[in-house]
Amino acid sequence: AQTVTQSQPEMSVQEAETVTLSCTYDTSESDYYLFWYKQPPSRQMILVIRQEAYKQQNATENRFSVNFQKAAKSFSLKISDSQLGDAAMYFCAYRSPQGGSEKLVFGKGTKLTVNP
Amino acid sequence: NAGVMQNPRHLVRRRGQEARLRCSPMKGHSHVYWYRQLPEEGLKFMVYLQKENIIDESGMPKERFSAEFPKEGPSILRIQQVVRGDSAAYFCASSPGQRNEQYFGPGTRLTVT
Numbered sequence: 001a002q003t004v005t006q007s008q009p010e011m012s013v014q015e016a017e018t019v020t021l022s023c024t025y026d027t028s029e030s031d032y033y034l035f036w037y038k039q040p041p042s043r044q045m046i047l048v049i050r051q052e053a054y055k056q057q058n059a060t061e062n063r064f065s066v067n068f069q070k071a072a073k074s075f076s077l078k079i080s081d082s083q084l085g086d087a088a089m090y091f092c093a094y095r096s097p098q099g100g101s102e103k104l105v106f107g108k109g110t111k112l113t114v115n116p
Numbered sequence: 117n118a119g120v121m122q123n124p125r126h127l128v129r130r131r132g133q134e135a136r137l138r139c140s141p142m143k144g145h146s147h148v149y150w151y152r153q154l155p156e157e158g159l160k161f162m163v164y165l166q167k168e169n170i171i172d173e174s175g176m177p178k179e180r181f182s183a184e185f186p187k188e189g190p191s192i193l194r195i196q197q198v199v200r201g202d203s204a205a206y207f208c209a210s211s212p213g214q215r216n217e218q219y220f221g222p223g224t225r226l227t228v229t
Contacts, residue, residue, distance in 0.1 A: 004158075037220075043205060045159070045220035091158050102149065102214055103172060106158035 002027045002094050006107035013082045014115050020067075021077045021110045023092030033095040034068070034075045035104065040088040048090070051075065079112075087114045118143065120210050120221035121190075128227045135195040135202070137224045141210030148191040149218055150183060153205040165191060198228045 003026045013019035025034070036048040051059045051068050058066050063083075067076045079086055089111050093104040121140040129135050141148050146167050151159040164172040165185040176183065180198075185191040195202055205225045209218035 042222070043225075044222050045207060045209075047217060047219075050217070102147070102164050102211075102218075103161035103175065104149075104151075104159070104218065105161070106151075108156075108158045 002029075002032075002096065002105050004092050004094050004105050004107040006092055006110050008110045009108070010111045010113070012113040012115060013079070015082055015084060017082055018078060018080045019082055019112065021079075021090050021092075021112065023075045023077070023107060025073050025075065025092070025094050027073070027094065027096075029096060029098075031097045033097070034066075035093040035095070036064070036066070036075075036077045037091045037093060037106075038086075038088045039091060039109070040085075045091075049077070082114050084114050084116060087112055120145075120208055120219055122206075122208050122221035122224050124224060125222060126225050126227070128229060129198050130229055131199060132197050135198050135226055135228075137193040137195075137206050137208075137226070139191040139193070139208030139210075139221060141191070141208075142219055145210035145212050145219075147211045147213060147216075148185050149209040149211075150191075150193050151207045151209065153207060153223070155204070159207060162193070195226075198226075200228050202226060203228045 005024045032053045034051045038046045049061045063080045065078045089109045091109045092107040148165045150162040153159045161175040163183045180196045182194045205223045207223045208221045211218050
């Protein structure tokens with residue numbers, strides 16, 4: 001079974017600075033999908049960024065980018081120019097490529113605090 | 117285009133009562149997923165449904181929990197004879213098909229007293 005580990009329960013960053021959130025996963029599959037979700041205090045789950053394992057190029061969405069290291073099974077999220085609105089729980093998630101297996105496997109999350 | 121709707125947003129039940137959580141997927145989405153989030157935890161998959169069919173229920177507790185997604189109307193997650201350990205946030209997500217993004221609703225927070 002796939003597992004996702006987020007080793008940082010909490011992180012903090014100064015406004016306008018850069019922060020990196022760590023995520024590792026365990027799988028025997030060669031192709032899969034990885035995601036970062038943001039959960040602000042409203043509890044709404046918001047997709048931040050996704051990465052297909054067959055793509056070597058790291059995904060980027062505005063101030064958010066990932067460092068995908070397939071061999072190391074690592075998928076970290078970098079937030080540049082941090083803003084107060086980035087404060088939230090961040091969850092890393094894995095999804096199998098197998099047809100019919102649509103479930104997302106989530107890590108326990110990292111609480112990000114942004115200091116003004 | 118309205119997002120995924122869940123109601124109620126908050127639900128309080130006494131031990132032994134039944135809880136019914138509703139999820140209306142986004143327009144055009146025929147796939148629904150239910151997840152549970154315990155305090156200080158990530159989301160855990162419960163069940164995946166398409167219209168009138170349960171595709172994957174590998175995360176559903178064997179007893180007291182059931183889910184349906186009828187041809188007409190919202191998907192329903194039903195918890196019978198609730199216990200305190202059922203207190204959690206229950207999230208629904210929907211997608212237009214397999215291999216597509218899952219869009220989440222705002223969740224229902226269930227409190228069992």
